[in-house]
Amino acid sequence: MHWADVMAERLSRRGDKHVIASGITPSGVFHIGHLREILTADMITRACHARGLDAEFIFIVDSADPLRKVYDFLDPEYERYIGHQLGTIPAPDENGKPGDGSITYAAHFLNPFMEALKQIGVEPRIIDNLDSYRQGEFADSARIACENVAEVREIIESKSGRELPEGWYPYNPLDSQGCLDGVTVTGYEWPHVHWTDSHGESGSADLRKGEGKLPWRLDWPARWHSLGVTFEPFGKDHGASGGSYSTGRPLVQLFGSEPPEPLVYEWILLRGVGAMSASGGITVGPLVALELVPPEILRFLIARNKPNKHIEFDTGSALVELTEEYRNLLSNIQEMEAEVDSDSSKRASTALITKKASLLYSQVKEGEEVNYESRKISFRHLAMLAQIRSEDEDVWASLERGGLIESAAEAGGELEDRLRRMRIWLASEHFPEPFRLRVQSEITDGAGEFLVAEEHLEYLKMLEPLIRGCEWKSKTINDAVCDTARREEIGLEVREAFKLLYWVFLDQNFGPRLAPLFHELGAELVLVQLEKAIDHLTI
């Protein structure tokens, strides 16, 4: 069974109504790792729906979290906002300096991510944590915490094995400047927490009005309590024994609710770099990846990997492999289905069911049939066409000739979208070099090693005038290349001729159809390079 279905099954034993939560702090640029959090929750929500459960997916934005430090991408001016809540401070401008405040720090980083989520088919109910505080959603939990300080302290200290500092209090009031740091709680009397701050000011925070917040280890269970969360996936940082999930369990019970079902997921690692970090600036944004491949590929990245496996990712070869695997699965799944039936092993049928589910959960629209349209056209093929054909029409024509599509009309929609993204990928730094056609303007060492035989020179000498004189069409170019090789006085195998030309033009002994490539390169460029090859052999 697919991991999302396994989880949904477990949830169905718990009840029929579920609130599936997911939360992220918008402290910096969102990255692919955050996508795992969201998509894990999204897919399990869908799996719940598939088995008739009433499940709602909510995405909690931690806008109430304070700025911890001045990250590398921020100007030192942000020093004065440390300890201030992300939903109350200004977004950085393009230089990392605090902006004019027309958009908050939290919204600045959240908005592009929301756009990516929309494209990727995830539309959760958004809950702004700062708003929740201001609307008093946490008042109940905060009151219980403040009335049971010793017990809360005991739970956290015993579970985490960590000693809390002397003045620790289960509620952090905002100080006179709106900062959460350096505030000392001096007393509590519902609904107020009294405090003094580092500026010598003192005051009272109303628990019902968001004049402060719960520290993380209480904030989390308080959300579970107020929203009735029954399931939440979280990164392994929270999952360790003594981590915030294990202290959250008894705390949410203290608030009067049952803890949600957990699911710990592993990190996505940037190949050759390590873990991604929003605050450390090592990221691949979901929007960047979305520019390069269709959204179902990114969903597939999450769907095909079990949550407890780490994922190695990059925007080059890893994306290519993923794209190819998706396509291969599309073209094989129906065949596999036909083969796997009653007489198959349990193993084979389990594998099939899991793979089908991976495809299903990769579809952008929930419940939509798997789209098989693009299965015949591989990444390699499309990448090659996109490189030698600058006009989309020519790409469609080529696909049509190859029998990969019925007609150019079929190219609309998804294929057109794929090609568009492929062109962006090609133009970017992310495109993997081995797939890039490297059209040569000199005779490379590799080509030089190949170009040794007398026939090679004869062939090129005879080809050159034909190329020069022929009508610049793929057909005539191709005829010139092949007919020349076949002439008796040359006696070169056609295959050998192609190899020769691939070496001269691409520095490798194979390549895409040569004639369209020449056509695309233009007569002038082709002739210059041919002459260089002739010169090389003549010396």
Next chain:
RNA sequence: GGGCCUGUAGCUUAGUCAGGUAGAGCAUCCGGCUUUUAACCGGACGGCCGCGGGUUCGAACCCCGUCAGGCCCGCCA
């Protein structure tokens, strides 16, 4: 110190929760196709399932131990 996750073919891995002959993709090699879509089709090669014990008629799977890698217990998904 405490805990979590991972370890299966050269690489990526499925199968572990419900024990029943170890599967796939990529790569490699061979063959087919040959006015060649680095395509496509067919085949081969390749695994003491980290290691040691135990339970069982039977273990990649369950139990105990052990080694290795990654990570957490400081609010980085």
